[in-house]
Amino acid sequence: xxPLECAVEIxxxxxxxxxxxxxxxxxxxxxxxxxxxxxxxxxxxRFIVERLRARFPTATILGEEGGIRAGSADERWIxxxxxxxxxxxxxxxxxxxxxxYERRGHMVAGAVYAPVxxxxxxxxxxSGARCNGHPLKVSAIGxxxxxxxxxxxxxxxxxxxxxxxARLSQLAQAVRRDGSAxxxxxxxxxxxxxxxWELDLSPWDVAAGSLIVGEAGGRVSACDGGTxxxxxxxxxxxxxxxxxxxxxxxxx
Numbered sequence: 001x002x003p004l005e006c007a008v009e010i011x012x013x014x015x016x017x018x019x020x021x022x023x024x025x026x027x028x029x030x031x032x033x034x035x036x037x038x039x040x041x042x043x044x045x046r047f048i049v050e051r052l053r054a055r056f057p058t059a060t061i062l063g064e065e066g067g068i069r070a071g072s073a074d075e076r077w078i079x080x081x082x083x084x085x086x087x088x089x090x091x092x093x094x095x096x097x098x099x100x101y102e103r104r105g106h107m108v109a110g111a112v113y114a115p116v117x118x119x120x121x122x123x124x125x126x127s128g129a130r131c132n133g134h135p136l137k138v139s140a141i142g143x144x145x146x147x148x149x150x151x152x153x154x155x156x157x158x159x160x161x162x163x164x165x166a167r168l169s170q171l172a173q174a175v176r177r178d179g180s181a182x183x184x185x186x187x188x189x190x191x192x193x194x195x196x197w198e199l200d201l202s203p204w205d206v207a208a209g210s211l212i213v214g215e216a217g218g219r220v221s222a223c224d225g226g227t228x229x230x231x232x233x234x235x236x237x238x239x240x241x242x243x244x245x246x247x248x249x250x251x252x
Contacts, residue, residue, distance in 0.1 A: 001055050003056075003101040003103075003108060003109040004101070004109035004110075004111070004122060004123075004124045006051075006052070006055055006056075006101075007099040007100070007101055007109055007110060007111035007122070007208070008111045008113075008120065008122050010047075010048055010051045010052065010099060010111075011097045011098070011099045011111040011112065011113040011120070012097075012111075012113050012120060013047070013051075014044045014047055014048050014081060014097045014113070015096065015097045015113040015114070015115035016115060017040075017043065017044055017047060018040050018044055018082055018088065018095070018097065018115055019115040019116065021039075021040040021043065038082070038085060038088065038089060040082060040088070041064070041065055041081055041082040041085055042065050042081075044081035044082055044097065045063045045064070045065045045066055045079065045081035047081075048063070048079050048081055048097075048099065049061055049063060049066065049069065049079075052077050052079075053069075056071075056073075056075065056077065057071075058071045058072045058073040058075075059071045059073050059075045059076060059077055060073075060075070060076040060077070061076070061077045061079065062076060062077070062078045062079070062203060062204065063078075063079045063080075063081065063204065064079070064080050064081065064202065064204045065081060074103065074104050075101070075102065075103045075104075076101075076102045076103075077099065077100070077101055077102075078099075078100040078101075078102060078203050078204050078207035078208075078230065079097075079098065079099050079100070079204055080096075080097065080098040080099075080182060080204035080205060081097060082095060082096075082097065083095060083096050083097070083098050083112075083180045083181065083182040083183065083204075083205065084096060084178075084179050084180030084182075084183065086179055087178075087179045087180060092179070093114075093116035093117060094114070094116075094117075094178050094179060094180050094183055095114065095115075095116070095179075095180055095183070096112050096113055096114040096115075096180055096182055096183045096186075097112070097113050097115075098110070098111075098112045098182035098204065098205075098207065098208045098209065099111050099112075099208060100204075100207030100208035100211065100230070102207065102230070106125070107125065107207060107208075107210065107211040107230065108124065108125050108211075109122075109123070109124045109125070109211070110122070110123055110207060110208025110209070110210075110211040110212055111208060112182050112183065112185075112186050112208050112209060112212065114183055114186075118132075119131055119132060119186075120132055121136070121186040121189065121190075121208075121209075121212050122212070123189075123208075123211050123212040123214075123215035123216070124215070125211065125215070126215075127215070128215050128216070129189050129211075129212045129213075129215035129216040131186070131189075131190060136189045136190050136191075136212070136215075136216040137191060137216055137217055138188060138189060138191055138194075138213070138216050138217045138218040138238075138239035138240065139191035139192075139193075139194050139239045140191075140239070140241070141194040141239060141241060141242060142241045142242065143242065143245070144168070144171050144172050144195075144242050144245045144246065144249065145171060145172065145173065146173055146194075147172050147173055147194035147195060147242055148172070148173055148174050148175075148176065148192070148193055148194055149168055149172045149174070149175045149176070149193060149194060149195050149196070149197075149246075150175065150176045150177065150178060150184045150187065150188075150193045150195075150196045151164070151165060151168070151175060151176075151177055151196065151197050151198055152177055152178070152179060152180075152181055152184065152198045153165075153177070153198065153199070153200070154200065157200060160199050160200060161198070161199050161200075164197070164249075164250055165177075167249055167252060168197075168246075168249055168250075171249055176193070181196075181198055181201060181205040181206060181209065181235075182205060182206070182208060182209045183209075184196045184198075184209070185206065185209025185210060185212060185213050185237055186209055186212055188213050188216075188218055188237050188238065188239070189209075189212045189213045189215075189216035189218060190216070191239070194238060194239050194242055195236065195237065195238035195239065195242055195243070195246050196235075196236070196237050196238075197223060197234075197235065197236040197237075197246065197250060198234070198235060199223065199233060199234045200233055200234075201233055201234065201235060202233075203230040203231055206230055206235050207230045209237075210228065210230065210235065210237065213237045217239070217240065218237060218238060218239050218240055219237070219238055219239075219240040219243045220235065220236070220237045221235075221236055221243070221247065222234050222235065222236070223235065223236050223247070223250050223251070224247070224250075224251060225244075225247040225251070236250060
């Protein structure tokens with residue numbers, strides 16, 4: 001089965017599962033304050049892994065809740081079964097399922113589905129990015145002072161990003177914190193946000209979304225301006241036009 005077709009189908013099915021489970025939640029906390037997990041996170045990941053194993057039995061699967069499930073092929077699925085768990089637990093509609101497909105160290109396909117919004121973002125390397133079938137294009141904003149930015153952080157580690165948040169709040173038109181890195185990246189690809197940055201991320205937060213930004217004409221790097229890797233902890237994604245300004249501000 002085509003990887004993009006597979007990612008799209010499974011992301012949508014898992015998103016519907018999450019939406020249907022949202023009325024009765026079992027909520028726990030991971031190692032840091034504010035880093036939540038629900039039974040729905042785990043159920044969604046089990047569902048996704050079962051579906052992927054049936055179709056790509058030799059691929060490695062990396063998931064937020066289950067860690068690495070080793071495979072024998074040079075392909076890896078990187079999944080976030082519920083990005084925006086705190087939002088989900090409180091009934092805030094900005095949460096999603098993110099599924100990325102990597103081959104020989106390069107992201108090839110990705111899908112992000114936000115079930116409450118009913119928005120399905122998808123991209124395949126070299127073929128552009130789409131939302132619900134419509135082509136995506138990043139914004140044309142050319143100055144940070146005219147930009148709407150977005151960031152994120154775990155409350156217990158606010159100080160890691162707090163100075164950046166304050167600095168860019170003074171420089172930009174506005175800064176938002178929506179609580180779902182995968183969806184924030186999709187909003188950059190759509191031109192809603194002009195840039196997004198965050199520290200202390202994991203591969204499942206950015207695998208699909210970083211590809212979607214790039215395929216929508218945007219630019220993605222590490223926060224220091226270096227080459228981006230999904231296995232790195234930091235990311236800045238932008239429309240490209242304000243990327244150098246973002247990197248400069250983040251490293252002031």
